Amino acid sequence: MENVSARIALLLPAYNSAAYLPEMVAQARHQTVPFAEIICYDDASRDDTAAVADGLGIKVIRGTENRGAAFARNRLLEATGCDWVHFHDVDDELSPLFVEKMASLLSNLRTAAVCATRKTWDDHSRPVRIERFPQLESEPDLLAFFLRHFIHLNAFIFPRAFLLEIGAFRDELRLAEDTEFEARAAAHGLRCRYLDEALVGWRIHPQSTTGRISRQVRWQYDQLYIKRLLEFLNAHYRRILGESWLYRAWWLYYTGQGMSDRRYLEIARLCGVRHLAGASMPERLLSRVGGPRTAFFLKKFWSRLRHGRAGAH
Template sequence: MDPLVSVVIPCYNRARTVELCVRSVRQQTYPAVEIIVVDDASSDGSAAVAASAGATVLRLETNSGPGAARNLGAERARGEILFFLDADVALEPGSVAAAVAKLRSTPRLGAICGVLRPESLLSHNLIAEYRALQMYHWWLAREGPMEGLHTALCAMRTEVFHEIGPFNPDLRHTEAPEYGHRIRQRYDVHSTAAIAGVHDHDTTLRVLLPKVFLRARASAAEVRRGEVLGGAASRVLASGLVLAAALTLPLPLVAWPGGVAVPLALVAVAVALDAGTYRRVVTSRGARFGLRFAAVHLLYQLTSAAGAAIGSAQRLLRRATWRATPSVGVPR
């Protein structure tokens, strides 16, 4: 008998996409599925849209974040397997079946994550197309064992979830990597293209870049010794080089013309470190789009590195403050 899969969908103001999300789950080839949408105090009618699409809807009275929403859904779920899915992702038909097969065949596997396809669900402009391609090539490159966890489309056995414990509801931007750290203390985490979906991406830098900054800052502020949150070491280094290039832009004012070479060289090395992404984008979309992609990508990397730098500084300051504060009742 096929084990029941509970698809848990945290939802905050996703009336535009949640119907497509729920419909994609109802169209899965796997027969035993329940759909739980947890409405995180939306103000746009998302709960009603999800209910009319055929989902069981749970409601949080106050906006509590995706971690709290997933926890509530997991608490009410009846399935042997939990499949977490973002409300702005439409799942491909064989994804739930692939997740079940992977989890049943590999006892050491604590969680299995999917990938996002290189197109946007509803939004179509340069920024949405950039983000779709960037996430696709970065996530696809991680197929196989993962250091962290992403919860846009991710499945795990219910018993594993209860063993590891709930998502930390206090973390709004880093609940997924933090959970990944905990689960990897006991199990493996893998990613596979057999589980896939199409995400509705942001369409403006005004929306995208603040998200990137906040996530990078939060990740760096909470990073543990030996961890690299948010991507491969080469990509982290590439982003750092883009930040260094921005900081050295005034050099030509004091060292002309030699100072021009420094930021250009730093950017060139950053591009070389991420050459695979650029190559695939140019191959699939052409050189003209590749140049536009590169411009947005450099802004993305600059923003990410700036957030990580501030988060790292906050972590070091917190550590220094903790060391400088005498323990109560302990003579110094």
């Protein structure tokens, strides 16, 4: 596609982001191949996000009410005239080679370009992780893939027309809107081309959405997000979704993380899933009679008993 980079817009949803915008815009302007335009949506920030964006010389849309990232992205999508769009969180990293390398993957208006992601924690509580998805291009069932895996939106360039066609993001979702969107896009036939280079970063810090939202609020939006998914998933995909959440519940239970697993169990129940994929017949019977937690208890007990015996020899 000739000079496709001339039609890639950088779209920045921002809330209380005045401290991060200068670095983000600097990274955008240091691209070896420039973005066609940069637009920032200020989601009714309490700081001077809009003024900082103005001072940096980028286009600013001022929201009058805080509505969340999904609403902000939809307004940004409406505002640009570019064929291709890249959403980026303003507190995250962007390689100067992003546009140059990703533009070569853009050729089909129903196909997104995706790269690997460098995930970091500001408190150094976990080591740096490179999230790679080399199976993405050859994956025969992208809907099943996105029900099991999450790829940060920073890693994508999307065809704008396709996003508008499917209704883009759900305005009412303030959390998990990206997860719901990726699954719905796949259900509508989105394909992906993949570059196995970490050209974007994803930072976890106390002021990020991931860092500042309470578990209770997250749970409320998780329930809403699941209900939105169930509106378009058939029984086959509901089972895939439910098994994914039930596996998370098992992991939380096995590692002793309080009562958190109960919420994951509830989502699995909403999907009609009561036992793990590949569960033995006794596990299935226990799950049906006493619920998944009963099966988890015996599974954990048996696992530790076996490991204890192995360690004794």
